[in-house]
Amino acid sequence: MIVCSCNALSHQDIEIAIHNGASRPAEIYSARKCKAKCGNCVPGIVCLLRSALQKAQSEQTHLNAA
Template identity: 60%
Template sequence: MESAVASGATRPREIYASKGCKAQCGNCVPGVVCLLREARMKQVQAGLIQQTASVAALSA
């Protein structure tokens, strides 16, 4: 999931495509959406940490 998000996936269908499958009945979609949001949050947090470190390095 995280590798698909890192590759630019932003929608459940893009996640399914990256794994070579697709939703059949749709019962798994809410779970995929939740995992997608979590993976995106990790990306955002990592970016913020990196920005903070860059600013701290410039201030030193």
Template identity: 60%
Template sequence: MVICSCNRLTDKDVESAVAGGATRPREIYASKGCKAQCGNCVPGVVCLLREARMKQVQAGLMQQSAPVTALSA
């Protein structure tokens, strides 16, 4: 889905940037070599950024809480 028509920024671009370490909207734009133009997309970018970061946190918590099984010799 296109989030920013000025820069052709998509939801996949946001997810990719977050996976690459982006934590702020400007870092999302920078990952595509652009910046916010008219600003109408910024709320959507922020929302997707929060969602993607939350998924990262949840994935990390799930990995930490995975049961450890003992191997018997």
């Protein structure tokens, strides 16, 4: 799914950037060598970013408890 039509940034691009260490929207754009233009995508990117970070934190907590 395209999240940012200005930069043709897909949810997969965002997931890859997060997997490679991005933890802020600017780092996601930087990973694709672009930047926010109109800004309509930023809330969606933040939502995907939060979900991914929460999932990673939950998985780490689960691993530490085991």
